Amino acid sequence: MKEFLNFINGEYVRNASGKIFENRNPVDNSLIGNVFEAGQAEVDAAVVAARAALKGDWGRLAIGERVKLLDAVANEINRRFDDFLQAEIADTGKPYDLASHVDIPRGAANFQVFADTIKSMSTESFNMRTPDGKTALSYGVRVPRGVIAVVCPWNLPLLLMTWKVGPALACGNTVVVKPSEDTPATATLLGEVMNAVGMPKGVYNVVHGFGPGSAGEFLTKHPGVNGITFTGETRTGTAIMQAAAVGVRPVSMELGGKNAAIVFADCDFQTAVDTVTRSCFENAGQVCLGTERVYVERPIFDKFVAALKVKAETMKPGLPFEKDTKIGPVISKEHQKKVLSYYQKAKDQGATVVTGGGVPEMPEALKDGCWVQPTIWTGLPETAAVVTDEIFGPCCHISPFDTEEEVLAKVNNNPYGLATSVYSQDIGRANRMAQSIEVGLCWINSWFLRDLRTSFGGSKQSGIGREGGVHSFEFYTDLRNVMVKF
């Protein structure tokens, strides 16, 4: 049985309270191990360690030395690729192919890309004449923000955590990470990596636990935290913003979405079907960028629905390491219940269930896992719950449309604004749409194609701020202006 300990000041520690909670594998609900929940005492210790590191060796390192350490972290993740893979797969149940091509490589890349980006970070400078005929030079200096709280979700645990820890450390901050209670493993393992590469103590800390009344709340309310970065549900983001308001601490938030795909009749049909299949069902639909609303131009509507149904029905659920497994379980019993409640709502509201709509038939050994069927609905109005709410499961509703104006109005008529994809071979039209849709990210004839140098984040209730490339520096540094007269 595994034990998941907190990682504070370079050491693995239990807790003063003796409180533990279980970490279960969603493929069969088997027990992976026990997690030591951090209380106020452990969160205090982590924040104190993080602050001390800012004043210690870490704070004195030149950028070049920090870059070397970040590169070493990336190399060590790659060297221990298999350990990270096993840990992530046990926690999430996601297929081997996905974890080995997306989650773990991005865990390493997130350190590498920010090590590269920080090397060429520049700031503005201005020259001006003063009223008394002298010269004044103003220049910007970016300084670390301080101790950053990193509050993480469970859907892409290593990827999303390092997407924040990478730039935070590149900028010279220290971090206290609160992984999701459902996926404690890879954040814990990263502590071993930090020690192996010689990261100074206190730079990277991990506290385990839940949100309210637990480590999440203690950390985000902690006065020793200088900034909070969060990925997760919009409601949780709202609670964290309230915590951050005390002390006027900045936040960076990547929140929920109800993302649309818009498929025009002139699209490359197979590309659209294949890509929408991925965007709806990859990671069992548990990707904030995933598609849950599909709008298809009327002339190809029936053909598209039929093709997506065929693809959905080839998504074989199964064990992560089996070669023909195409979809894993959802993360937990609680989340399974939430997704299935929406499957029921769709039926109650009169949806045509094109495929799925329940729990797949699984072998006896996996029957207690958190399985749900890939599901497609048609026939519901725009006001139906499964068309308006983020479900975060492998499902979508497909509607026909007749004009650009009509589909644009429908796509924008949602409080979220994270991501959209547009499928059309008329590149002018696709770009026109991309520039009119109220989102932070728009893909054309593609989905989840990522260039880590670009801005990433959501509009409206899907987030605050942008991370990625130099945009991350806006949050992870404080910009100071120096003016000198001579």
Ligand SMILES: NC(=O)C1=CN([C@@H]2O[C@H](COP(=O)(O)OP(=O)(O)OC[C@H]3O[C@@H](n4cnc5c(N)ncnc54)[C@H](O)[C@@H]3O)[C@@H](O)[C@H]2O)C=CC1
């Ligand atoms: N990337 C995304 O957009 C994600 C969206 N979700 C959505 O959120 C729903 C709920 O999933 P959860 O894991 O419960 O997401 P959540 O947003 O509640 O939790 C994310 C993280 O925030 C922490 N947290 C929760 N409440 C907190 C508080 N008051 N203060 C500080 N930290 C707090 C949690 O412990 C976890 O580490 C899902 O059903 C899904 O719809 C979930 C995960 C990722």
Ligand SMILES: O=C(O)/C=C/C=C(\O)C(=O)O
């Ligand atoms: O590529 C990324 O950096 C992030 C991808 C996905 C999410 O943010 C998410 O699912 O929450």
